[in-house]
Amino acid sequence: MSKPKASFSLDLDNKWSYMKNNGAEDWEEYPSYLDIFIPYILEVLEELDLKLTFFIVGQDAAFENNHKYIRMIVDGGHEIANHSFKHETFLHLYTKEELEDEIDKAHSAIRAASGREPRGFRGPGFTWSETLFEVLVERGYLYDSSTFPTIIGPLARMYYFRTSKLTAAQKKERKELFGKFSDGFMKLKPYFWKLKNNRKLLELPVTTMPLFRIPIHLTYLVYLSAISSQLMFFYLKCAVYLCKLTNTSPNFLIHPTDLLGEDMVTGMEFFPGMKISSHRKLEIFKKVINIFARHFTLVTMEEFAAGIFEKYDKEVIIDQKIRH
Numbered sequence: 001m002s003k004p005k006a007s008f009s010l011d012l013d014n015k016w017s018y019m020k021n022n023g024a025e026d027w028e029e030y031p032s033y034l035d036i037f038i039p040y041i042l043e044v045l046e047e048l049d050l051k052l053t054f055f056i057v058g059q060d061a062a063f064e065n066n067h068k069y070i071r072m073i074v075d076g077g078h079e080i081a082n083h084s085f086k087h088e089t090f091l092h093l094y095t096k097e098e099l100e101d102e103i104d105k106a107h108s109a110i111r112a113a114s115g116r117e118p119r120g121f122r123g124p125g126f127t128w129s130e131t132l133f134e135v136l137v138e139r140g141y142l143y144d145s146s147t148f149p150t151i152i153g154p155l156a157r158m159y160y161f162r163t164s165k166l167t168a169a170q171k172k173e174r175k176e177l178f179g180k181f182s183d184g185f186m187k188l189k190p191y192f193w194k195l196k197n198n199r200k201l202l203e204l205p206v207t208t209m210p211l212f213r214i215p216i217h218l219t220y221l222v223y224l225s226a227i228s229s230q231l232m233f234f235y236l237k238c239a240v241y242l243c244k245l246t247n248t249s250p251n252f253l254i255h256p257t258d259l260l261g262e263d264m265v266t267g268m269e270f271f272p273g274m275k276i277s278s279h280r281k282l283e284i285f286k287k288v289i290n291i292f293a294r295h296f297t298l299v300t301m302e303e304f305a306a307g308i309f310e311k312y313d314k315e316v317i318i319d320q321k322i323r324h
Contacts, residue, residue, distance in 0.1 A: 002297065003295060003296050003297045004244075004247075004249050004295075004296055004297070005249055005296060005297045005298075005299050005303075005304055005307060006249055006250040006251070006252060006292055006295075006296035006297070006298055006299070006304075007053070007204065007249070007250070007251045007252070007298075007299055007300065007301045007303075007304035008050065008051075008052050008053070008252050008254070008292075008298055008299075008300070008301075009052060009053040009054070009055060009081070009122070009145070009251070009252070009253055009254065009300075009301050010041070010052050010053070010054050010055065010253075010254040010255065010256070011055045011083060011122065011124075011253065011254070011255050012034070012054050012055060012056050012057065012060070012083065012256065013057065013083075013087065013124075013255060013256060013257075014030075014032050014033065014034060014057060014060050014256075015031045015032055015033045015265065015267065015268065016028075016029070016030045016031050016032065017057060017087040017124075018257070018268060018271055019031070019267075020087070021087075021089060021125075022270050022271075023167070024270075030059070030063070031267065032060070032063075032066070033256065033260065033264075033265045034060060034066055034069050035069060036260075036264060036265065037256050037259070037260060037265075038069040038070075038072055038073065039069070039072065040259070040264075041256075041259060042072055042073065042076050042078075044259070044282065044285070044286075045076065045078070046076065048286065048289055050289060050298055051076075051077055051078050051079070051298075051299065051300050052078050052079070052254070052300060053078070053079040053080075053081050053120060053300045053301040053302065054073050054078055054079065054080055054081065055081045055082065055083035055120075055121075055122045056070060056080055056081065056082070056083055056106075056110050056113075056114070056118070057083045057084065057085070057086075057087045057106070057124075058082070058083075058084065058085035058086075058105055058106025058107070058108075058109040058110060059085055059086060059087065059109075061106070061109035061110045061112070061113040061114070062085075062105075062109040062113075066113065067112075067113045070110075070113040070114050071113070071114060071115070073114070074114045074115060074116055078300065079120070079300040079301065079302045079303075080110060080114045080116045080118050081118045081119070081120035081121065081122065081301065081302075082103065082106050082107055082110060082118040082120065082121045082122075082141075083106070083121075083122055083124060084102055084103070084106055084121075084123065084124055085102050085103075085105040085106040085109070086102065087124045088102075088124060088127075089124045089125030089127055090125075090127055091123050091124070091127040091128065091129065091132055092127050092128060092129040092132070094129075094131070094132075095131075096131050096134070096135065099129075099131055099132055099135045100135055103121070103135055103136065103139060104139075106118075107139070118141075119140075119141055119142040119143070119302055120141065120142060120143050120144070120145060120204075120301055120302060120305070121136055121141055121143075121144050121145070121146070122144070122145045122146050123144075123146035126146055126147065126148040126183075126206070127146065128144070128146035128147060130193075130195065132144075132146070133193050133195055133201045134195055134196065134199075136201060137195060137199045137200075137201050141201070142202065142302065142305050142306075143201070143202040143203070143204050143301065143302075143305045144193075144201055144202070144203050144204070145203070145204040145205070145206060145251065145301060146203075147183065147186055147203060147205045147206070148183060148205065148206045148208070148215075149183055149184055149185070149186040149187070149188050149205050149206075149208050149213055150183065150184050150208045150213050150214060150215055151183075151184030151185075151213045151214070152184075152214055152215065184208075184213040185213075186205065187203075187205065188205055188207065188208065188210060188213075188246075188248055189205075189247075189248055189249070190202065190203065190204050190205070190249075190305075190308055191203055202305055202308060202309070204251050204301060204304065204305065205251060206251055206253050207243070207248065207249075207250045207251045207252065209238070209239045209242055210239075210242040210243060210245070210246040210248050211242055211246070212242075216235075216236065216239040216250075216252070217252065217253035217254070217255075218252070218253065218254045218255065218258040218284075218285065218288065219253075219255055219257065219258050219273070221235070221236060221284065221288060222258050222273050222276060222281060222284060223272060223273055225276070225280075225284055226273065226276060229284075232284070233287070233291075236288060236291060237291065240291060240292065240295055244295060249296070249304070250292065250296065251301070251304075252292065254285075257271055257273065257274065258273075258281060258285065259278065259281050259282060259285055260274075260278055260281070261274060261275070261276055261277045261278040261279075261280070261281060262274045262275060263277050263278055263279075264278045
């Protein structure tokens with residue numbers, strides 16, 4: 001009997017976007033670690049025989065000196081997806097015209113850099129709105145993956161604000177960063193948003209631990225490993241068990257900082273976990289992948305979405321109306 005599928009993705013947030021969201025003044029110089037990170041992660045993924053979906057920030061794709069690195073991702077057989085242009089974590093405040101501009105600029109830049117049309121989208125900081133979904137549908141996107149059904153979003157936001165240099169106005173803009181407490185009660189399995197004019201958009205939520213709705217993405221696992229490696233692996237194995245028990249196909253999220261330590265990238269001391277060495281993070285990543293691979297077939301999000309469309313009429317798909 002074949003194993004169920006699990007999708008794996010990486011939000012390619014660059015150094016400048018972390019600095020911007022932390023309130024650093026010199027982020028507009030657009031410091032980058034893509035020249036270091038992309039060759040590094042592609043070599044690791046080739047060793048693991050793992051294909052990912054890379055969510056690309058349009059501003060990075062717009063810089064010509066990044067084109068060769070983005071092309072390396074495509075040449076490695078990985079999927080390219082849209083992660084907005086400016087990586088603002090308050091897209092839910094954008095008007096339709098602003099969203100159209102944001103999506104179109106990112107789409108064009110990513111297509112020019114990679115030679116591929118992105119078919120998936122994820123909002124930075126898990127920000128989304130009905131208007132965003134309408135814009136994506138109008139542009140023929142296959143899926144969205146901006147929802148994060150966890151109950152601890154407000155706690156993560158509180159910690160983030162306390163350790164950042166953001167102004168009061170910037171914090172107000174980001175008041176829904178990482179989602180609301182009520183997001184923890186959203187659907188965890190894939191479903192279709194019901195939009196205007198009988199249109200639909202496939203939603204692939206970032207998976208949290210079934211029943212408990214607490215994060216299982218790699219950033220959180222790396223954080224737990226700093227407390228106890230045994231605790232972290234026990235936590236992950238519980239999550240995998242509950243995913244199998246509830247027939248939940250994991251949508252597992254990775255960030256560059258999950259594999260980079262301050263031994264490879266400087267100026268990121270403000271971000272949690274950067275004191276953990278890159279070597280140690282790589283060890284954790286490989287073990288996490290091996291645990292998932294024992295129970296699931298690991299695929300890109302586009303491949304996972306295509307499988308859902310093939311069985312559209314089965315009960316795994318549940319319509320979800322937008323709640324205002």
